[in-house]
Amino acid sequence: MSTFASLEALRAAAGSELGSSRWIDVTQERIDGFARYTEDDQWIHTDPDRARSGPFGTTIAHGYLTVSLIAPLLTELLLVDGISMAVNYGFNKVRFPAALPSGTPVRATGRLDSVEDIQGGVQTSTTITIETPDGTRPVCVAEVLSRLLA
Secondary structure (H helix, E strand, O other), X not given: OEEEOOHHHHHHOOXXXXXXXXXXXXXXXXXXXXXXXXXXXXXXXXOHHHHHOOOOXXXXXXXXXXXXXXXXXXXXXXXXXXOOEEEEEEEEEEEOOXXXXXXXXXXXXXXXXXXXXXXXXXXXXXXXXXXXXXXXXXXXXXXXXXXXXX
16 A cells, blocks of 8 residues: 655655555346346346356356446555545556456456646546456456545
């Protein structure tokens, strides 16, 4: 985790690596819960029997489930003291280079690409890579925009 004492310290760190988060297990139970709440119960996510003969050999996590894990993992990578709040501002780019099989743990690594002044604080652009233990291809790479207010 990278902790910054102030917005000034954060500005000075633009371009730096932020390290790695903890591992989170992406279980079938988590995938099924996400499917229920989002009403996306496509068989490649929720039917292990059918998925065994499908293109991935098992069920896989939804791309949007993988993206949703960025929120808790990013807070483990970047912490700024002395701000009133941080809000998700959006994404410039999100890609899913590989499928995420059920039962696979993931973690995030990050790079603070830029810190730009906005009214009342800063906007950061951070590249977040969601990876699996095998490390062959990431399951998600996203350019995340956040606003941190003084």
